[in-house]
Amino acid sequence: MRSAIIQGVLLFIVCYALLSIYQTTIFNLEERGIKTSTSFFDSVAPFKVGFSPFLDYELGKTTYIEIFYIGVLNTILVAVLGIVAATILGFAIGIMRSSSNWLASKFSLVYVEIFRNMPLLLQIMFWNFAIFLAFLPPPKQSLEFGVFYLNGRGLQTPLPIIENSNNFNIWLVTIFFSFIGVYFFRRWAKKRFFETGKTLPVFSLSLVFIILFTTLMFYALGGPLTIELPVLGKFNFKGGAQLPLPLFSLWFSLTIYTSAFIAENVRAGIASVSKGQIEAARSIGLSRSQMVRMVIIPQALRVIIPPTISQYLNLTKNSSLAMAVGYEEVVAVWANISLNQTGQALIIIAMTIIFFECCSLFTSFVLNIYNRRIQLSER
Amino acid sequence: MKKISLLLSGITLMGLAFTGVSTATTLEDVQARGELRCGVDGGVAGFSAPNNAGRMVGIDASICDAIAAAVLGDSNAVVYVSLTAAERFTALTAGEIDVLSRNTTHTLSRDATLGTNFTYYNFIDGQGFMVAKADGLASVKDLDGASICVQTGTTTEVNMADYFRNNNLDYTPVGYSTSVGTREGLEGGACDAITSDASQLAAIRSETANPSDWTMLPEIISKEPLGPVVRQGDDQWMDIVTWTLHALINAEELGITSSNVDAMRADSPNPSVARILGGESETGAMLGLSNDWAYNAIKQVGNYGEIYEAHVEPLGIARAGSVNDLWTRGGIIYSPPIR
Numbered sequence: 256m257r258s259a260i261i262q263g264v265l266l267f268i269v270c271y272a273l274l275s276i277y278q279t280t281i282f283n284l285e286e287r288g289i290k291t292s293t294s295f296f297d298s299v300a301p302f303k304v305g306f307s308p309f310l311d312y313e314l315g316k317t318t319y320i321e322i323f324y325i326g327v328l329n330t331i332l333v334a335v336l337g338i339v340a341a342t343i344l345g346f347a348i349g350i351m352r353s354s355s356n357w358l359a360s361k362f363s364l365v366y367v368e369i370f371r372n373m374p375l376l377l378q379i380m381f382w383n384f385a386i387f388l389a390f391l392p393p394p395k396q397s398l399e400f401g402v403f404y405l406n407g408r409g410l411q412t413p414l415p416i417i418e419n420s421n422n423f424n425i426w427l428v429t430i431f432f433s434f435i436g437v438y439f440f441r442r443w444a445k446k447r448f449f450e451t452g453k454t455l456p457v458f459s460l461s462l463v464f465i466i467l468f469t470t471l472m473f474y475a476l477g478g479p480l481t482i483e484l485p486v487l488g489k490f491n492f493k494g495g496a497q498l499p500l501p502l503f504s505l506w507f508s509l510t511i512y513t514s515a516f517i518a519e520n521v522r523a524g525i526a527s528v529s530k531g532q533i534e535a536a537r538s539i540g541l542s543r544s545q546m547v548r549m550v551i552i553p554q555a556l557r558v559i560i561p562p563t564i565s566q567y568l569n570l571t572k573n574s575s576l577a578m579a580v581g582y583e584e585v586v587a588v589w590a591n592i593s594l595n596q597t598g599q600a601l602i603i604i605a606m607t608i609i610f611f612e613c614c615s616l617f618t619s620f621v622l623n624i625y626n627r628r629i630q631l632s633e634r
Numbered sequence: 635m636k637k638i639s640l641l642l643s644g645i646t647l648m649g650l651a652f653t654g655v656s657t658a659t660t661l662e663d664v665q666a667r668g669e670l671r672c673g674v675d676g677g678v679a680g681f682s683a684p685n686n687a688g689r690m691v692g693i694d695a696s697i698c699d700a701i702a703a704a705v706l707g708d709s710n711a712v713v714y715v716s717l718t719a720a721e722r723f724t725a726l727t728a729g730e731i732d733v734l735s736r737n738t739t740h741t742l743s744r745d746a747t748l749g750t751n752f753t754y755y756n757f758i759d760g761q762g763f764m765v766a767k768a769d770g771l772a773s774v775k776d777l778d779g780a781s782i783c784v785q786t787g788t789t790t791e792v793n794m795a796d797y798f799r800n801n802n803l804d805y806t807p808v809g810y811s812t813s814v815g816t817r818e819g820l821e822g823g824a825c826d827a828i829t830s831d832a833s834q835l836a837a838i839r840s841e842t843a844n845p846s847d848w849t850m851l852p853e854i855i856s857k858e859p860l861g862p863v864v865r866q867g868d869d870q871w872m873d874i875v876t877w878t879l880h881a882l883i884n885a886e887e888l889g890i891t892s893s894n895v896d897a898m899r900a901d902s903p904n905p906s907v908a909r910i911l912g913g914e915s916e917t918g919a920m921l922g923l924s925n926d927w928a929y930n931a932i933k934q935v936g937n938y939g940e941i942y943e944a945h946v947e948p949l950g951i952a953r954a955g956s957v958n959d960l961w962t963r964g965g966i967i968y969s970p971p972i973r
Contacts, residue, residue, distance in 0.1 A: 288749040289747070591786050592809070598723060
């Protein structure tokens with residue numbers, strides 16, 4: 256009872272403090288003649304955003320609220336790309352770190368200690384200004400890789416353009432069915448393995464099937480896609496798609512930095528698997544790769560996942576350092592450019608905070624579900 | 635229970651502190667503090683940047699020096715606060731600084747919605763473009779399809795967007811949060827051109843590895859009247875800042891310099907000179923200052939022309955005949971009379 260009263264009083268105090276902060280803010284804003292309203296959302300944004308792969312940007316049409324969406328999507332893009340790459344790289348480095356090969360384990364030790372201990376902003380600026388910008392040529396002397404061109408502005412790639420949207424949709428459906436086919440094939444292969452003990456190279460066979468089937472269907476439907484190639488213009492490439500250098504620099508630095516932390520999580524996870532498990536796996540004749548895949552990793556994941564979730568959250572939040580190299584994510588285009596043009600600091604900063612808050616909560620929600628599934632297998 | 639009531643009363647007091655609003659005027663605050671807090675950029679040569687001795691110098695910093703001399707009698711009684719473009723107005727309206735002198739363009743939306751008041755102009759600028767000489771470009775119209783480095787959170791982004799839209803030209807902005815970032819981007823080849831106020835481009839060029847590699851395009855695409863900004867709602871303080879700037883301009887017009895100000899005060903036959911320097915009428919008292927306010931500013935900082943010559947001329951921005959010259963010599967720097 257006593258503790259309930261204390262908690263109630265504390266809750267009241269906290270609410271009272273929040274309320275008075277809110278009232279003071281509103282009062283002071285009015286006092287100083289600062290007008291706060293969301294009416295600017297539908298005003299046309301008077302500046303240009305260069306990189307907007309998901310929403311069409313048009314100078315003189317795009318409104319402020321659309322700028323917010325563009326920024327949000329660009330943040331999500333670099334966060335997803337970074338999380339995927341950092342996970343793969345982090346696992347590779349972490350497994351190397353626990354390997355008995357002296358060179359591999361020392362290499363990953365040096366890797367982790369270098370990249371974990373340097374401030375991220377410094378790394379982003381180092382890679383962007385001192386390495387990529389300094390060594391990549393200007394557009395006219397681009398490095399050519401077939402139809403891909405690499406230069407100081409970024410990577411120019413061909414862009415698929417839908418010619419016949421009907422046939423294209425049919426093609427998408429056939430891709431879907433090929434995956435369903437693979438699903439049933441895998442079930443059959445598993446059943447056969449349990450009945451006869453014979454194994455099949457299921458993964459390679461599925462891959463070959465999907466590639467062959469979708470390619471055949473693509474041509475059978477008359478090739479509903481055409482490819483637009485990048486062509487060198489006066490200053491830069493025109494046509495095709497561009498992955499701008501700032502995106503690449505940011506993605507690269509976030510990946511390198513975060514993978515060093517994930518590698519340490521992976522090492523800790525592997526170290527937590529008891530020796531008896533490994534000996535047992537050896538004694539039933541599993542190969543080394545089977546042992547890693549089927550015995551060590553599933554058990555190590557229980558230890559790896561929780562700290563890795565917070566690395567994913569860190570990566571997402573760290574993407575806001577993009578301002579230093581000019582990638583147009585939400586902090587750059589919304590909390591910086593839009594704020595400066597409209598002066599609506601309160602609303603804009605609040606929306607940015609809420610976005611990052613939602614992003615983090617969503618990521619940890621999804622991963623916690625996964626984590627719970629993994630943990631259940633513990634007996 | 636006693637503890638809780640103690641806690642409660644503490645919190646209530648805190649709540650009162652939250653809601654309390656300071657009633658002192660900016661002048662009283664500055665005088666009580668004994669120093670002026672001045673928001674500057676801190677990284678733009680000629681406007682506000684530390685010199686070799688670590689002292690903030692430039693035409694923007696000098697305006698603060700002059701205000702401190704007029705209000706406190708000591709041009710050294712200034713604390714400079716370096717602010718980014720995005721921070722500057724919030725710092726001012728929140729009371730972190732007393733005056734914002736950070737190459738800030740006067741626009742309607744800033745004046746009307748940010749709780750700020752613009753005083754007068756200490757530099758009248760315009761936005762230009764700088765490109766590599768080797769590219770052989772003659773006009774901004776040649777920049778169709780180019781990537782252009784720009785500092786984010788400034789009016790330059792908007793001017794550029796307007797100009798390119800108006801002229802049906804395409805471009806890709808490459809935005810950095812600092813002016814140093816735009817220079818590194820340009821030198822590293824992230825963009826084909828850089829845009830900013832012409833004065834800043836001159837400052838940026840002076841900091842590149844090889845200044846003669848870069849050239850300005852002839853077009854000036856915007857009006858950028860730059861000057862000190864104050865909080866809305868304190869008319870006395872606004873008058874002080876405005877008239878300190880006017881005093882520096884008037885001093886140049888009347889031929890009063892930091893070196894001859896004593897002689898002029900002792901015996902000048904011109905009543906206008908006497909009024910500025912504290913004789914004949916109580917100009918200082920009208921502003922709530924001592925009567926030698928303008929004398930102190932001119933003596934310790936110099937007149938407008940001296941400030942320009944010391945800080946902006948070295949960037950290679952000539953004054954003679956430009957908009958920043960006095961109205962008597964074909965420019966538009968003009969000040970109402972002090973009387």
